[in-house]
Amino acid sequence: MSTETNTVQQNTAVLDSAHVGDIEGALGTIRLGEAPSGARGRLSRRLKILAAIVGPGLIVMVGDNDAGAFGTYTQAGQNYGTRLLWTLLLLIPVIYVNQEMVLRLGAVTGVGHARLITERFGKFWGAFSVIDLFVLNALTIVTEFIGIALGLAYLGLPKVPGVITALVLVVAATSTGSFRRFERVCLALVAGSFALVPIVFMVHPAIGQVAHDFVVPGLPGGASQLSTVMLLVIAIVGTTVAPWQLFFQQSYVIDKRITPAYMRYEKVDLWLGIVIVVVGAAAMMAFSAAAFAGTSGAGQFTDAAGIASGLAAAGGKVAGILFAVALIDASIIGAAAVGLSTSYAVGDVLGMNHSLHRKPKEAKAFYAVFGLLMVGAAVIVLIPGSPLGLLTEGVQTLAGVLLPSATVFLLLLCNDKAVLGPWANKRATNVFTTFVIAILVLLSVILTASVLFPQMSGQAMVGILGVGTAVVVVAGLVSGVLRRMKRRAGVVPAADVVDAEAKATWRMPPLALLARPEMSLARRVGLGVMRLYLVLMCVLVVVKIVQSAIG
Numbered sequence: 001m002s003t004e005t006n007t008v009q010q011n012t013a014v015l016d017s018a019h020v021g022d023i024e025g026a027l028g029t030i031r032l033g034e035a036p037s038g039a040r041g042r043l044s045r046r047l048k049i050l051a052a053i054v055g056p057g058l059i060v061m062v063g064d065n066d067a068g069a070f071g072t073y074t075q076a077g078q079n080y081g082t083r084l085l086w087t088l089l090l091l092i093p094v095i096y097v098n099q100e101m102v103l104r105l106g107a108v109t110g111v112g113h114a115r116l117i118t119e120r121f122g123k124f125w126g127a128f129s130v131i132d133l134f135v136l137n138a139l140t141i142v143t144e145f146i147g148i149a150l151g152l153a154y155l156g157l158p159k160v161p162g163v164i165t166a167l168v169l170v171v172a173a174t175s176t177g178s179f180r181r182f183e184r185v186c187l188a189l190v191a192g193s194f195a196l197v198p199i200v201f202m203v204h205p206a207i208g209q210v211a212h213d214f215v216v217p218g219l220p221g222g223a224s225q226l227s228t229v230m231l232l233v234i235a236i237v238g239t240t241v242a243p244w245q246l247f248f249q250q251s252y253v254i255d256k257r258i259t260p261a262y263m264r265y266e267k268v269d270l271w272l273g274i275v276i277v278v279v280g281a282a283a284m285m286a287f288s289a290a291a292f293a294g295t296s297g298a299g300q301f302t303d304a305a306g307i308a309s310g311l312a313a314a315g316g317k318v319a320g321i322l323f324a325v326a327l328i329d330a331s332i333i334g335a336a337a338v339g340l341s342t343s344y345a346v347g348d349v350l351g352m353n354h355s356l357h358r359k360p361k362e363a364k365a366f367y368a369v370f371g372l373l374m375v376g377a378a379v380i381v382l383i384p385g386s387p388l389g390l391l392t393e394g395v396q397t398l399a400g401v402l403l404p405s406a407t408v409f410l411l412l413l414c415n416d417k418a419v420l421g422p423w424a425n426k427r428a429t430n431v432f433t434t435f436v437i438a439i440l441v442l443l444s445v446i447l448t449a450s451v452l453f454p455q456m457s458g459q460a461m462v463g464i465l466g467v468g469t470a471v472v473v474v475a476g477l478v479s480g481v482l483r484r485m486k487r488r489a490g491v492v493p494a495a496d497v498v499d500a501e502a503k504a505t506w507r508m509p510p511l512a513l514l515a516r517p518e519m520s521l522a523r524r525v526g527l528g529v530m531r532l533y534l535v536l537m538c539v540l541v542v543v544k545i546v547q548s549a550i551g
Helices: 003-010 043-053 056-064 067-080 086-109 113-121 123-155 159-174 179-203 207-215 223-240 243-255 260-292 304-315 317-350 364-382 388-413 417-423 427-452 458-488 500-505 521-550
Strands: 023-025 028-030
Touching: 023 043, 023 179, 028 043, 043 260, 056 086, 056 179, 056 243, 056 260, 056 317, 067 123, 067 223, 067 260, 067 304, 067 317, 067 388, 086 113, 086 207, 086 223, 086 243, 086 260, 086 388, 086 417, 086 427, 113 123, 113 243, 113 317, 113 388, 123 159, 123 243, 123 304, 123 317, 123 364, 123 388, 123 521, 159 179, 159 317, 159 364, 179 260, 179 304, 179 317, 207 260, 223 388, 223 427, 223 458, 243 317, 243 388, 260 304, 260 500, 304 317, 317 364, 388 427, 388 521, 417 500, 427 458, 427 521
Parallel strands: none
Antiparallel strands: 023 028
16 A cells, blocks of 8 residues: 555545546546646546546446346336326435435545444444345345346246346456446446337337426326325336445445545436436336337236236337347446445445455455345345245335435434534435435335335325424424524524635544534434334234245
């Protein structure tokens, strides 16, 4: 390790020395200590920097359009046309705010999400964050291999050799000991996601209707299908904003060695990923709607293989093949990203080497966790009679239950001045994120209640959402008025003026030097209530899944 690298590590909280050094991206290199190009720097220089930085935002967002997303978006299209496209537009700011906060945490702190939770909120919440992430991610990876199996079946390829080949590809790409090689494989898979675009032209959806439904909200199906539509909307939210994304992007930004000096380039990378994920999701809804409109298959969604068959009937054999290939491609990149988010979190909390820059013999536990997750998922999918549909339902429900807590800790960390210093959240971000968390909690309650009480009506769901939203808005207005009164009285200080140059070089000090955060009574009560809610909901969901499995 060079003297410069050693000095940087000692002055920051970085836990693994492999996380300090040159930025070795798939498309370029930035040397350690090399000054970033200013806002008025040469365009060619800025493009070279952007090319080297690109990766984390693209991979986490395209990984989000995984096997579960393929099923959810195409189900919406086949059953309800393009009437639910507006949900994607509403989710764009939610995706950006969440992912911008974690990339900021990664670049500024050099410490992963789970470790920060452990250090700032105690071992219970640190262990809880890793354990629930491990369980949820393990189940999510199973759904990725289900997607691979469905794609192989449609293409007429044998299931066992195909799944094993995909398993070997994912593990081999991750275990080369070269961050750059892994990222190049991922960006190749990102390029493969564009296979969805030609399908749109083959099936010819009504572009005017697509544009209208993208910006004009509506709930199709009438009162009789309101509960089903509401659950599908919640599924769209859950598959677009998932807990693993927060853990993965923060750790991947750290492993890529991105610092605050390159923040604006990483934000561009994130926006590129958001555009791709929204275009891909909209394309799936649109061509599924067009393929099944006016046919006996409309409203009769089965699975992704059924979608491929419908596309082939509407747009030709090539359309079905492209969809199956895109499904396999998305499932592979999803499995890799979800698996890595788990390995990063485990290594971060336990203080083990956890970097793709390291060879397997230098980070045995890191690669072992990843490999065991992949092998376990592949084996479950290959076992005859495995309750794959039940597992998929369980993943969606657990993700809905756990997402609000992950977002709560994200918000708290981004307001921790000891952690982010001048990079801490601004008030507008806090207001928006608090509102999002409240809505996520309401959606989580509705989703969990619908699993426990299948006969729950759509009117009841809308009532919970409406009353809850009204309470949140009123509480927000009252909080704003009280804060304004305190500020006028001098109780709440005005925001600090931050020097831009100092901000660009500020990094979180080593964890041992950070003062423990003050746990006010309100925070203790809030975390206690959240703990009780999570334990209760997880137990109820598990009981329901077990009952379904044996019933």
